[in-house]
Amino acid sequence: MRAGVLSKIWAxxxxxxxxxxxxxxxxxxMLFFGIVVLVVFHFAxxxxxxxxxxxxxxxxxxxxxxxxxLGLNRIFAVEKENNCLEGLLMVPLDRGVIYVGKMxxxxxxxxxxxxxxxxxxxxxxxxxxxxxxxxLALIFFLGTLGFAAAGTxxxxxxxxxxxxxxxxxxxxFPVVLPVLVNAVEATNMVxxxxxxxxxxxxxxxxxxxxxxxxxxxxxxxxxxxxx
Amino acid sequence: xxxxxxxxxxAILGVLVLVGMIAALYMAFLQAPQEKTMGDLQRIFYxxxxxxxxxxxxxxxxxAASLMFVIxxxxxxxxxxxxxxxxxxxFISMVLITGPIWAKPVWFVWWTWxxxxxxxxxxxxxxxxxxxxxxxxxxxxxxxxxxxxxxxVAFVDAPIVWFSIRWWRDIHPSPMLETGGLSSAMRPAxxxxxxxxxxxxxxxxxxxxxxxxxxxEVELLERKxxx
Amino acid sequence: xxxxxxxxxxYSAIWVILxxxxxSIHSRxxxxxxxxxxxxxxxxxxxxxx
Numbered sequence: 336m337r338a339g340v341l342s343k344i345w346a347x348x349x350x351x352x353x354x355x356x357x358x359x360x361x362x363x364x365m366l367f368f369g370i371v372v373l374v375v376f377h378f379a380x381x382x383x384x385x386x387x388x389x390x391x392x393x394x395x396x397x398x399x400x401x402x403x404x405l406g407l408n409r410i411f412a413v414e415k416e417n418n419c420l421e422g423l424l425m426v427p428l429d430r431g432v433i434y435v436g437k438m439x440x441x442x443x444x445x446x447x448x449x450x451x452x453x454x455x456x457x458x459x460x461x462x463x464x465x466x467x468x469x470x471l472a473l474i475f476f477l478g479t480l481g482f483a484a485a486g487t488x489x490x491x492x493x494x495x496x497x498x499x500x501x502x503x504x505x506x507x508f509p510v511v512l513p514v515l516v517n518a519v520e521a522t523n524m525v526x527x528x529x530x531x532x533x534x535x536x537x538x539x540x541x542x543x544x545x546x547x548x549x550x551x552x553x554x555x556x557x558x559x560x561x562x
Numbered sequence: 563x564x565x566x567x568x569x570x571x572x573a574i575l576g577v578l579v580l581v582g583m584i585a586a587l588y589m590a591f592l593q594a595p596q597e598k599t600m601g602d603l604q605r606i607f608y609x610x611x612x613x614x615x616x617x618x619x620x621x622x623x624x625x626a627a628s629l630m631f632v633i634x635x636x637x638x639x640x641x642x643x644x645x646x647x648x649x650x651x652x653f654i655s656m657v658l659i660t661g662p663i664w665a666k667p668v669w670f671v672w673w674t675w676x677x678x679x680x681x682x683x684x685x686x687x688x689x690x691x692x693x694x695x696x697x698x699x700x701x702x703x704x705x706x707x708x709x710x711x712x713x714x715v716a717f718v719d720a721p722i723v724w725f726s727i728r729w730w731r732d733i734h735p736s737p738m739l740e741t742g743g744l745s746s747a748m749r750p751a752x753x754x755x756x757x758x759x760x761x762x763x764x765x766x767x768x769x770x771x772x773x774x775x776x777x778x779e780v781e782l783l784e785r786k787x788x789x
Numbered sequence: 790x791x792x793x794x795x796x797x798x799x800y801s802a803i804w805v806i807l808x809x810x811x812x813s814i815h816s817r818x819x820x821x822x823x824x825x826x827x828x829x830x831x832x833x834x835x836x837x838x839x
Contacts, residue, residue, distance in 0.1 A: 488715065492708055496698035505694055506712065509687040510719050513726040520733060536729065544722055551718060555711045558632060587800075603792040606799045613803070652810050656803050663799040667792050762807075769814050776821040783828035787835065 343428055347436025351410065352443065361409040361444055369402035369452035373459055387460055392522035395456050396515055399449050399475075400482070404504055406444045407486040410437050411494040420560075430557035438487040438549070445479045462526070470525045470534065477538060478518035481545040485510050488552035491559045517541050572768060579765045582758035594751035606664045608751055612759035613656040614682060619763060620650030621689060621717060628713030631706060640706035641778055643713055645770035647692050649763070654686040665738075674738040677731050681724045688716040688723075702781055 355361055376394040380387060414420040423433065453475075457464065464471065486507055493502035508515075517537035524533050590608035597604035627643035630636075661679045662672045673679070695712055699705035744752060 485715070485719075488711070492695065492712060495704070495708065496695060497700065498698045502694065502698060506691040509684050509691055509723075510715060512684055513719070513722045516726045516730050520730060540722070540726060540729075547718060547722075548715075551715060555632070555714065558707050558711050601792055603796055605796055609800060609803055652806060656806055659802045659806070660799045663795050663802065667795045766807075766811065766814075769811070769818075773814050773818050773821065776818060776825060780821055780824045780828060783825065783832060787828055787831050 340429070340432060343432045344435045344439070347428070347433055348439045351413075351437060351440035354413065355440070355444060361406050361413075362448060364409070365402040365405045365444065365448040366451055368405055369398040369448055370455050372398040372401050373452065373456055377459060388462065389523070389527060391456065391460050391462065392519045392526060394460075395453065395522065396478070396519045398452050398456070399445070399479070400508070400511075400515060402448050402452065403441075403445045403479070403482055403486065404507060406441050406448070407483070407490040407507070408494075408500040408503055410441050410487065411490050412500055415494055415499075424560065430560055431553040433560075434487060434491075434553055434556040435549075438483050438552070441487060442480055442483040445483060446476065449475055449479060464526070467525050471522065473538070474518055474521045474525065474534075474541075477541040477545065478514055478521075481514040481541050481548065482511050484545050484548040484552060485514075488548075488556060488559065491556065495559070513544055514541060517544075568772075572765070572772075575761070575765045575768065579758075579762050582761045586755040586758035589751035589754040595745070595747045597748075600668055603664065603667055606660055608755045609759075610657060610660045610664060611752070612756045613653045613660070614678065615756060616759050616763045617650045617653035617657060617682070617685070620646045620653060620767070621685070621720070623767070624650060624689075624692075624713050625717035628710035628717075631710040632714070635707075637703075637706060637778055638775070640710065641774035642771055643706075643710060644696065645767055645774050647689055647709075647713065649767055649770055651686065651689050651693060652766075653763075654682055654689070657682045658686060669738045671738070674736065675731070676736075676738065677724070677728045680727050680731075681720075684723050684727070685720055688719065692716055 373394065376390075376397065380390055380394070383390065411420075414423060453471075456462070486503075489507050489510060490503055493500065493506060496502050517540045521534055521537040521541075523529070524537075586608070590605050594605065594608065596602060623646035624643050627639045627646060631639035631643060658679070661682070665674050665679075666672050692709060692712055696705055696709045699708055
């Protein structure tokens with residue numbers, strides 16, 4: 336039943352959101368780390384004061400990616416603690432449903448963190464953006480969704496290895512590279528004034544990536560969780 | 563016995579590899595004409611490109627074997643997947659080493675972020691990640707399943723990575739372009755090298771698969787003895 | 790290093806990588822072969838005891 340599936344996804348999604356709202360563990364860590372990355376890059380790129388505006392897209396998405404990795408680690412680490420994962424698996428849920436719920440939850444966490452990190456970025460790098468906001472919002476949304484689509488599956492894989500969370504960055508970044516490349520370029524196009532038509536290609540690739548990886552992850556998720 | 567027939571086949575194959583490689587060397591060094599702009603240095607091409615092709619072939623085999631394992635759950639597919647994955651990493655390592663050796667005298671830099679070299683690097687990282695995952699999952703059956711999932715993810719990701727990098731390169735062009743140009747006079751040597759590498763590929767993957775089958779045999783025996 | 794030197798290094802690198810890899814397969818195989826023999830003998834002695 337269609338309605339049944341959606342309500343199950345909503346249940347998983349809501350659970351993760353509620354837990355996060357109560358503790359705010361992930362959000363705080365993601366936020367703080369994202370801002371730290373911005374500061375680090377300011378010092379790292381100190382020699383390039385003139386062209387700093389051209390580097391902002393890259394710096395911004397680096398901050399998003401590193402902060403997002405924290406969030407991805409947390410969505411399954413939080414289940415590993417107290418062995419909640421076994422409990423979750425005992426509920427008669429299609430495994431793909433757990434995937435979608437978790438992916439949407441981590442997307443929300445990332446978007447919230449990204450919004451605040453972005454504001455800090457505007458301040459640190461002295462940028463003003465007003466009319467660019469709708470385009471940027473779309474890019475951030477698509478990029479984050481793609482990142483989460485692949486990341487949620489990979490997080491589930493890494494959390495069950497001996498290295499646990501430490502493995503995630505190693506396996507995540509090669510896979511989501513297309514997201515980062517396209518998102519950075521699209522952000523660059525918007526911030527540094529390139530024709531709007533040029534945005535179609537990166538946004539299309541981001542969408543294609545998201546659809547492909549959400550589908551594969553949905554189908555393969557159960558094989559990663561069997562325990 | 564099957565093993566005796568296999569050893570003879572492998573012995574013949576081994577001889578073919580030797581003959582093939584010597585023929586390939588002859589073609590690359592003596593038969594092929596000298597290239598106009600780079601001179602003899604261009605001859606690296608005859609081994610550099612077939613290595614890349616064999617790497618991609620290996621990863622295709624890994625993808626097919628991973629898919630078959632997820633469907634059939636027969637460990638022999640996992641043995642094949644691992645063998646193919648490892649060999650792929652070996653061939654791509656060759657690409658990544660010969661690439662800079664070629665680039666340095668021509669472009670005076672060790673690394674050019676050319677599409678082929680960059681894509682090879684990401685591809686290498688993807689399958690090193692595959693091997694890393696395998697290293698950190700102790701249980702053999704879980705290891706097979708989890709790495710099969712990642713094998714599928716990596717292979718689906720690869721074309722998107724390549725496309726994204728190529729598009730990025732179009733936006734950020736560089737004077738250092740990789741010459742992939744083959745004049746018709748060079749084709750016989752190139753095809754000869756590809757053929758030699760194919761025979762080599764077959765030989766190495768058979769040897770590696772046999773090693774993995776032996777390891778699986780040990781695992782089964784250990785289970786029986788332990789029981 | 791002139792271009793011939795680089796050419797030589799590139800081809801040597803390929804041969805060295807191949808050689809190391811094939812050699813590692815060979816040595817791992819020898820070790821596993823002896824493991825198989827050892828385990829088979831253990832299994833045989835176990836079956837004889839039954």
